[in-house]
Amino acid sequence: MTPIIPLITPADRIFVAGHRGMAGSAICRALQRAGYNQILTASRQELDLLDAQAVQRWFAEHEPTVVVLAAAKVGGIQANSSYPADFLLDNLKIQTHVIETAWRSGVRRLLFLGSSCIYPKFAEQPIREEALLTGALEPTNEWYAIAKITGIKLCEALRRQHGFDAISLMPTNLYGPGDNYHPTNSHVLPALIGRFHEAAEAHADSVTCWGTGTPLREFLHVDDLGEACVFALEHWQPGPDELQFLNVGTGVDLTIRELAEQVAAATGFKGQISWDMTKPDGTPKKQLDVGRMANLGWRARISLAEGLVDTVAAFRELLSENLVRL
Structure with missing residues (x-):
């Protein structure tokens, strides 16, 4: 049953690590909409999360009471394949430094943001939380996935051994304001929008996309994720024998081919779409079972059709102002 009294209050000093990223900025917006005004942030210049001592000093100085860990080294298939050590080492450092320091500093509630890539490549669909660690990962992003799994398990271990109130959310593929549109290091949807x-x-007469176009993917607008994070912080308190992480998504997927056609329509592209089948597809299907979040009282509100039109318009506005992250 959803608690009547929220588990966090406007008096809390909430540190959002990674506030300039797509997810972190959306979480900040959602917190502000919900009336939380004591939001602590730090740029990379102000706080290097890869530096354990710097993290410890920052926590001692600013004394957050709630932490949202949305900072991560992220990228698409090519970036993960090209820089496996970076993806594993950097994410492990960020997570360990922030989560351990939060626990040792007396932070009373922490939310760790994971990823749906933690699940096995051939997990039964739609993917339930219980699928974690039941099979082999998708090779194209296994380094990032292993780091995220470690973060989930660290939160779970600290709760079990020390009673630290740490929870985790696993979002599906995100899109929306603040995305990375780099032509090779971005995820599929922003890469398609840019292309x-x-x-x-x-x-142009044609656009070539990677793979066969047959894999199925689910997409969540980042502002829906922000609302889900605030909801979980306020209302979700798992028991000691319950799952310590929950899926967040729409529960609806579509093929990459269908996605490309929708992006082409939204951008006004009139040419042909061809497919380079020598390039990898990645996981064949990745749809989350979002039943647990729904049972708690939260569902995504922004449809892909609505969100895609707004995202393309926002991308073009930022492009005209030379503000797109390329």
Whole structure:
């Protein structure tokens, strides 16, 4: 049953690690909309999360009471394949430094943001939380996934051994304001938006996409994720024998081919779409079972059709102001 009294209050000093990223900025917006005004943030120049001593000094100085860990080294298939050590080492350091320091500093509640890539490549669909560690990972992002699994388990271990109130959410593929549109290091949806926008502007005859177009993916608007994080912080308190992490998504997926067609329409591209089948597809299907979050009282509200139109418009506005993260 959802508690009547929220588990966090406006008096809490809430540190959002990674506040400039797509997820972190959305979480900050959601917290502000919900009336939380004591939000602590730190840029990379102000706080290097890879430096354990710097993290400890920052916590001692600012004394957060609640922490949201949304900081991570992220990227698409090519980035994960090219820099496996970076993805594993950097994410392990960020997570260990922030989570351990939060526990040792007396932070009373922490939310760790994971990823749906933690699940086995051939997990039964839709993927339930119990699928974790039941099979082999997708090789194209296993380094990032292993780091995220470690973060989940660290939160779980600290709760079990020391009673630290740490919870985790596993979002599906995200899109929306603040995304990374780098042509090789971005995720599938922003990469498609950038590619089809350029093709539409150039009146190109065709656009080539990676793979076969058959894999199925689920997409969650980042503002829905922000609302889910605030909801979980306020209302979700798992018992000692319950799962310590929950899926967050829409529960609806579509093929990459269908996604490309929707992006082409949203950007005004009129040419042909071809597929380079020599490139990897990644996981064949990845749809989350979001029943547990729904049972708690939270569901995503922004449809892909609505969110895609707004995202393309926002991308073009930022592009005109030279503010797109490329």
